[in-house]
């Protein structure tokens with residue numbers, strides 16, 4: 001696939017802070033559903049979904065229609081946090097379709113329209129309510145890059161820019177110390193020990209599936225234990241569902257089937273349904289202890305986002321069928337990733353729902369595979385501490401045909417990259433991909449790959 005592009009304008013004028021465009025070097029111009037098109041007319045299958053902010057794909061026809069009607073009838077765009085009929089409709093739909101059927105009782109706070117601002121608000125509120133400063137967050141957690149949320153984020157690369165704020169204790173996430181160490185017990189011991197050096201926390205902040213941190217999915221048991229520990233300690237449990245929420249794991253909230261009810265939940269990314277900036281914090285009513293406008297911000301009334309958000313809720317969450325379709329696609333993704341992982345001797349399947357991927361144990365290898373995918377017309381990204389996890393993040397309403405097409409491209413790219421590093425059936429990968437290894441060699445021939453690999 002040819003890739004004629006003009007990136008000069010960006011290189012000349014845009015800050016070095018730009019990121020995703022460095023891997024996906026095309027100039028995009030339009031998109032529909034799960035397909036994006038660049039200025040040269042090249043089509044790409046989107047397995048990134050704007051990092052989870054396009055769970056319902058690009059330009060959903062019903063959302064576009066409602067938005068166009070709203071704009072052409074001079075509906076409000078910005079409104080600060082005035083009462084507007086669009087906000088009322090969103091609040092009613094969110095209550096009727098999301099909270100009530102799940103027996104969840106939350107007040108809804110509109111924060112500044114980015115995930116990181118919702119996290120700031122959640123942490124600030126927990127500190128205010130408890131009068132405590134410390135917040136427990138977890139290894140490989142990602143909560144945003146404003147200074148408070150960044151301090152709770154593990155990632156060294158993002159943290160390199162400045163002095164972190166105090167008042168955060170990073171603890172090992174589920175599975176971090178290997179399967180034999182229960183990190184919830186470890187946390188409990190530390191918190192119960194008056195000499196551990198850890199202050200009683202205002203909150204425990206976590207993602208149930210760590211999106212940026214490598215698709216690490218916490219177990220139900222671990223999450224329930226953490227919820228109990230939070231209660232014991234008089235701390236609030238904050239679930240950051242900014243990436244894993246809005247259906248990504250198969251249910252609207254990622255914690256629904258985990259048997260926990262967090263005190264505070266943050267949502268952003270796909271809450272507007274259309275990629276428009278919007279973020280909310282859900283707060284158990286007795287914890288809604290804000291003074292008026294205490295955590296304010298100019299862009300809390302993005303009416304366009306309320307319009308599309310309400311359509312998204314009505315269209316996708318009025319019954320269980322969407323949730324079921326996500327679960328079906330998730331099973332299909334698991335099967336295909338299992339197949340693909342046969343070509344990758346040192347690989348592990350990660351995540352759950354439609355936030356799954358393969359850890360290939362080498363950032364360089366994941367990088368080469370994703371770059372080749374892009375050449376073949378598939379946009380997919382890496383995550384994890386070494387960017388070693390290839391992340392499958394298709395829109396949740398992608399057709400089975402396109403989902404399969406994308407996974408075929410991933411398989412093709414994987415075998416091509418792996419083949420380049422094998423000769424006469426022997427893996428030669430170890431030099432280039434430091435952690436990618438050879439499997440046992442029999443009679444000088446490595447037969448660790450499926451037969452199709454050698455015959456193709």
Ligand SMILES: Cc1ncc(COP(=O)(O)O)c(C=O)c1O
Nearest residue numbers: 114115116142143144211242243
């Ligand atoms: C779990 C989680 N929390 C917070 C954020 C920050 O959101 P934003 O980039 O909108 O500030 C992200 C972004 O990827 C995220 O994945």
